[in-house]
Amino acid sequence: MGILKGLKILDFSTLLPGPFATMMLADMGADVVKVESPSREDFVKYFGPMDGEVSAAFGHLNRSKRSIALDLKLGESKEIVFRLIKEYDIVVEQFRPGVMDKLGIGYDVLKEINPKVIFCSVTGYGQTGPLKNQAGHDINYLSLAGVSSYSFRKDQAPVPAGVQVADIAGGSMPAVIGILAAAYNREKTGEGQSIDISLTDVSFSLNAMYGSGYLVGGVEPEAESLLLNGGSFYDYYETKDHRYFSVGSLEPQFQEMLCELIGDKGLVKLSSSQRKEDQQKFKEKLIKTFKQKTFDEWITILEKGFNGCVEPVLNFSEAVNHPQIKARDMVVSVPNEQGGTQSQIAFPIKFSTKQPAYNFVGVQTGKHSEAILEEIGFDEKEIQQFTEKGVFGKEKVDTLNI
Secondary structure (H helix, E strand, O other), X not given: OOOXXXXXXXXXXXXXXXXXXXXXXXXXXXXXXXXXXXXXXXXHHHOOOEEOOEEHHHHHHOOOOEEEEOOOOOHHHHHHHHHHOOOOOEEEEOOOOOHHHHHOOOHHHHHHXXXXXXXXXXXXXXXXXXXXXXXXXXXXXXXXXXXXXXXXXXXXXXXXXXXXXXXXHHHHHHHHHHHHHHHHHHHHHOOOEEEXXXXXXXXXXXXXXXXXXXXXXXXXXXXXXXXXXXXXXXXXXXXOXXXXXXXXXXXXXXXXXXXXXXXXXXXXXXXXXXXXXXXXXXXXXXXXXXXXXXXXXXXXXXXXXXXXXXXXXXXXXXXXOOXXXXXXXOEEEEEOOOOOEEEEEOOOOOOOOOOOOOOOOOOXXXXXXXXXXXHXXXXXXXXXXXXXXXXXXXXXXXXXXX
């Protein structure tokens, strides 16, 4: 059994931030039920390669979650949510501010039914402020938070990150932290609460190293001007065959190893200098040196016991097969609906007494609707009436402005 066995979560979220958060909670043993619209498709369901009726990405983000289809604009659907919230007392929602209230299932309503409810809202800009209803995506939140302004090369445009930093680090992770903190508080006090997660707020907080310097000393972070953003030799270096290595040898002992690696211990005077001119000279030396050998040649050299914070920039296919990733069991096989398995990225936290649960890949909308309703006390006749009224879906209907 997972370490979070006993937590029961209603997940109203789509796309990435909310689903990634509830995936982590499900991996740790929480019982997660996705409440999905029968008429409004989740974009991720068809994002990238397909495996059966859903994409690999959807199957990954929604593993181990059961799905109930509800047209939330119908009164009968509210009745079902009200019944569910007596047991599934943690809510994750990702609508724009006010939509859950408009649907009649907002925090104030649900806490009257169950005062212990924990209601976590994940939005781009939060529940308050002039931009609370503004549409946005990962790239927009990082821009507004100031992160993008110094995360690029001089005289070049900022480059979109390959992973969604604001969505996951700014939304998913703090949502998990907030939910678990609220659940811990509830154990002590018996009180539930609402949680307001803003992807922009958390992205702004990621300016921990250099934002603090601006607030205290007025030093504006700028592109390639800082220790960790290309202003020093801490950087990426191209090889003879146009691959790259990362060099992070900041500490004195690692600088000595790096200088020995490139054949000149005397260069430590440059690598350790605080003068920008010296740092630039040392970088130029590294640039020339790395271009003298191929990617594989450097791999061979580094594998001879070098331990000074220099690593290859791997393609994802190479990362999957790296001995470290394999040793940490970071790819797992999860049962799918076709009777086989799907390879997925594993839950990354290791517990000494509990193992993650990978029950099944994400399923089509409404797969478990009837079973879930039976569990919370609805009988066959009531479920049939819900079906006839279109609670679980019928012809496409207008969606909310969300």
